[in-house]
Structures are given as C-alpha cells and as structure tokens.
Amino acid sequence: MNDLAKILKHRRVMKELTLYKLGAKSSVSASHLGRIERRERFPSARILRKLAKPLGFSESELFTLANYLTSEPSIAVDSGAQLGRLDPYVAEVLSQEPVEMQRAVFGILNILTNLAKTFARK
Secondary structure, three states, rough: OOOOOHOOOOOOHHHEEEEEEHHHHOOOOOOHHHHHHHOOHHHHHHHHHHHHHHHHHHHHHHHHHOOOOOOEEEEEEEEOEEEOOHHHHHHHHHHOOOHHHHHHHHHHHHHHHHHHHHHOOO
C-alpha cells in the first residue's frame, strides 16, 4: 500500500511549491494541506480533484493512489461503460459527500467490479 501523504508532499517539494503556494493554486488552505501531509487528515475526492492539476497528476492517478479506484485495467460491461472509471457527473456529486460516504461508495464499486470480473471469466 502506498503512502499518499508522502507522495503528495514529495510531489509538492519537487514542484518547488510551499504549502501556501499549493494552497493558492488549489484553493485548499495551507493548514489543511499540512494536516494531510502529516497524516492527520485523509483528503476527500473533492480535495484530490483540486490538488491534481497543481501537482501534475491526473484525477484518476490521485484517485488510484488514494485507493478510491483500482489500478487494474477496466473491463467493458454490456452498457459500454467501463468499470474502474468514474463518470464525471458521479464524481462531482460524490465529491460533495463526506469522506466516509465516499469510501463506502468506492468500496461498493470495488466489490461490484470484482464480481463483474468473476462473471466475465465464466
């Protein structure tokens, strides 16, 4: 398992951004960013979306690093949608929910993805 806080701090330092500069670019307070880096807080999907561009990540990269999405390749289902990718509208709505709710939803999506993979093999 990766250490998201360490990855975020490393990327921030490599980009030569202080907590204040990153806060200004992402609209996330420097104090909240500091708490994330010290592992006192876990960033919500909404916060990760704000941090992605200033840190040079894609949103899906950060969601994968935060274990919100699986890094395994997605598989197609009958509707043509792909598992492992979150619809932008769903991501926007979900980002407004508390972190606990986001984790629960992503846990359920992970279970459904694994079930779909199991049935796809049969």
